[in-house]
Amino acid sequence: MTESIKVGIVGYGNLGKGAVAALSQNDDMELVAVFTRRAPESLQIHNQKVKVLHISEAGKYQGKIDVMILCGGSATDLPEQTPTFAVRFNLVNSFDNHAKIPEHFAAVDKVAKAHGTTAAISVGWDPGLFSLNRMLAGAILPEGVDYTFWGRGVSQGHSDAVRRIEGVKYAVQYTIPVQEAIDRVRSGENPHLSAREKHLRECYVVAEEGADLERISQRIKTMPDYFAEYETIVNFITEEEFKQQHSQMPHGGFVIHSGRTGHGLEHKQMMEFSLKLESNPEFTSSVLVAYARAVYRLNKEGQVGAKTVFDIPLSYLSKRSAAELRRDLL
Amino acid sequence: MTESIKVGIVGYGNLGKGAVAALSQNDDMELVAVFTRRAPESLQIHNQKVKVLHISEAGKYQGKIDVMILCGGSATDLPEQTPTFAVRFNLVNSFDNHAKIPEHFAAVDKVAKAHGTTAAISVGWDPGLFSLNRMLAGAILPEGVDYTFWGRGVSQGHSDAVRRIEGVKYAVQYTIPVQEAIDRVRSGENPHLSAREKHLRECYVVAEEGADLERISQRIKTMPDYFAEYETIVNFITEEEFKQQHSQMPHGGFVIHSGRTGHGLEHKQMMEFSLKLESNPEFTSSVLVAYARAVYRLNKEGQVGAKTVFDIPLSYLSKRSAAELRRDLL
Numbered sequence: 122m123t124e125s126i127k128v129g130i131v132g133y134g135n136l137g138k139g140a141v142a143a144l145s146q147n148d149d150m151e152l153v154a155v156f157t158r159r160a161p162e163s164l165q166i167h168n169q170k171v172k173v174l175h176i177s178e179a180g181k182y183q184g185k186i187d188v189m190i191l192c193g194g195s196a197t198d199l200p201e202q203t204p205t206f207a208v209r210f211n212l213v214n215s216f217d218n219h220a221k222i223p224e225h226f227a228a229v230d231k232v233a234k235a236h237g238t239t240a241a242i243s244v245g246w247d248p249g250l251f252s253l254n255r256m257l258a259g260a261i262l263p264e265g266v267d268y269t270f271w272g273r274g275v276s277q278g279h280s281d282a283v284r285r286i287e288g289v290k291y292a293v294q295y296t297i298p299v300q301e302a303i304d305r306v307r308s309g310e311n312p313h314l315s316a317r318e319k320h321l322r323e324c325y326v327v328a329e330e331g332a333d334l335e336r337i338s339q340r341i342k343t344m345p346d347y348f349a350e351y352e353t354i355v356n357f358i359t360e361e362e363f364k365q366q367h368s369q370m371p372h373g374g375f376v377i378h379s380g381r382t383g384h385g386l387e388h389k390q391m392m393e394f395s396l397k398l399e400s401n402p403e404f405t406s407s408v409l410v411a412y413a414r415a416v417y418r419l420n421k422e423g424q425v426g427a428k429t430v431f432d433i434p435l436s437y438l439s440k441r442s443a444a445e446l447r448r449d450l451l
Numbered sequence: 452m453t454e455s456i457k458v459g460i461v462g463y464g465n466l467g468k469g470a471v472a473a474l475s476q477n478d479d480m481e482l483v484a485v486f487t488r489r490a491p492e493s494l495q496i497h498n499q500k501v502k503v504l505h506i507s508e509a510g511k512y513q514g515k516i517d518v519m520i521l522c523g524g525s526a527t528d529l530p531e532q533t534p535t536f537a538v539r540f541n542l543v544n545s546f547d548n549h550a551k552i553p554e555h556f557a558a559v560d561k562v563a564k565a566h567g568t569t570a571a572i573s574v575g576w577d578p579g580l581f582s583l584n585r586m587l588a589g590a591i592l593p594e595g596v597d598y599t600f601w602g603r604g605v606s607q608g609h610s611d612a613v614r615r616i617e618g619v620k621y622a623v624q625y626t627i628p629v630q631e632a633i634d635r636v637r638s639g640e641n642p643h644l645s646a647r648e649k650h651l652r653e654c655y656v657v658a659e660e661g662a663d664l665e666r667i668s669q670r671i672k673t674m675p676d677y678f679a680e681y682e683t684i685v686n687f688i689t690e691e692e693f694k695q696q697h698s699q700m701p702h703g704g705f706v707i708h709s710g711r712t713g714h715g716l717e718h719k720q721m722m723e724f725s726l727k728l729e730s731n732p733e734f735t736s737s738v739l740v741a742y743a744r745a746v747y748r749l750n751k752e753g754q755v756g757a758k759t760v761f762d763i764p765l766s767y768l769s770k771r772s773a774a775e776l777r778r779d780l781l
């Protein structure tokens with residue numbers, strides 16, 4: 122492959138930073154510019170050679186950028202930015218609001234088809250690689266049950282919810298899969314598991330001086346939707362400990378499919394996919410970068426419109442040729 | 452989906468039997484006939500309604516069978532049968548001679564393209580699902596190392612090698628991954644591991660009466676290519692114990708990719724895919740059946756020629772529509 126794929130990044134939070142790092146591991150791709158809503162000169166970019174521009178400049182790069190990696194949030198950024206960018210650019214995003222995926226897909230598909238662009242949505246690990254594994258396992262072993270466990274890892278949504286409580290200065294929430302539940306699933310027992318039986322929630326909180334710790338703890342543990350139905354552990358720690366021990370963003374999880382085959386369904390067959398990530402955003406952006414390559418190729422072939430991980434042959438993610446993949450990896 | 456996919460099975464060994472069972476779990480597929488080289492009336496078929504025909508009758512079913520599942524062996528059956536069947540039928544096989552995959556692909560591709568058929572080769576779990584995971588992980592985390600461990604499971608090739616030794620009546624060989632090696636890989640240490648450090652081999656042997664057990668044990672342990680470079684354990688057991696404890700065909704294994712991300716490669720990122728199978732042939736044939744569905748669809752779309760797991764979008768394996776998959780599994 123001699124031509125390099127020209128990539129733009131929209132948004133420079135954790136995901137955008139991860140995408141800059143991930144692109145440096147892929148020598149068939151070239152970062153043209155990072156686009157931000159902030160003042161471009163205010164961004165601290167690790168690699169000084171990276172061009173940073175205001176997002177309002179992006180339109181000028183039509184035809185000069187092969188794929189845009191959208192690194193905004195799913196709540197407000199992506200629903201608005203994705204159809205807008207799909208007018209001019211091939212793109213990939215990590216839209217992760219599961220309930221709204223069909224609606225988001227339809228909106229992006231319409232624009233992308235009208236303008237001849239290709240847009241991979243909901244790319245990452247969940248939705249993304251975990252979804253692929255759930256789908257694959259269900260297609261191979263229709264007589265089966267699948268289980269998804271998340272963690273140990275930081276949930277941004279739950280951490281934010283704790284931070285909004287009065288008297289909380291800093292907080293982080295770890296979702297932790299219950300080992301006993303995983304063991305029961307791996308045994309092929311096919312248990313019915315409640316939310317509480319699958320995961321527990323552990324919070325590390327730095328309180329404001331003079332705050333009522335017992336009250337904060339109660340507010341967390343009884344918070345509906347977020348904590349009330351789980352076993353929740355609340356630890357109060359110092360600001361120093363918080364900064365030293367809880368500034369990383371680890372995550373991961375397990376997709377386990379417990380199936381049966383044979384005329385009498387007499388044989389247990391277990392499929393498992395798992396991730397153990399020291400940096401959730403860097404991993405997610407590595408997935409986005411691989412799918413950016415796929416989007417570029419699909420568009421070259423005339424495959425336009427919205428796509429998901431289900432629609433894209435995995436060979437499109439690799440920079441190696443199909444013949445090399447067959448020879449070395451099959 | 453109202454029309455059902457019409458399937459034929461060629462070969463009625465363990466894989467063919469597994470395919471009959473797997474098809475019964477997929478209500479969008481219909482088994483038209485099993486084709487065998489043996490006398491059709493000699494086959495004991497679990498489901499009495501299955502039609503069994505001599506393989507010489509297969510040609511008459513052109514146009515009446517949408518996909519043939521070839522269940523023969525990779526040594527002699529598949530290299531000969533696959534191009535022959537690709538003249539008249541879409542097909543899927545589990546060709547697993549890694550070194551000869553490029554040659555087999557080329558031979559099948561030529562015939563399939565000339566006759567407008569679609570042929571998925573080397574489908575199963577290794578080659579197959581394990582290959583997919585090696586490829587996917589390498590594309591996402593280029594700075595990484597992948598490790599494949601097999602077992603605990605029966606290796607037919609090694610079992611056959613032991614059976615050929617004089618004085619051996621029955622024998623089975625289990626390949627066993629070394630837990631310490633797996634733990635080192637999972638820690639992100641990226642160790643260099645020799646064959647001996649990754650797997651050990653355990654044999655259960657029923658000797659002929661009066662045979663020299665010490666000599667059999669030595670012959671096994673010093674056999675080049677098969678056992679000499681491994682730690683090998685040889686257990687002599689009775690015929691009764693053999694039949695009770697060692698008539699199953701369990702297998703499985705692990706594909707672990709240990710990667711790094713970040714500008715200083717400071718974050719470890721582990722991806723793992725594993726299988727724990729009580730019946731290796733029934734699982735492999737379940738994979739073949741799902742890919743038979745994909746082959747049918749690819750051919751309907753005009754995508755002809757040889758294909759591998761790398762080339763086929765995973766949504767093609769599922770009987771559910773793309774919209775359903777997005778809504779329920781993404």
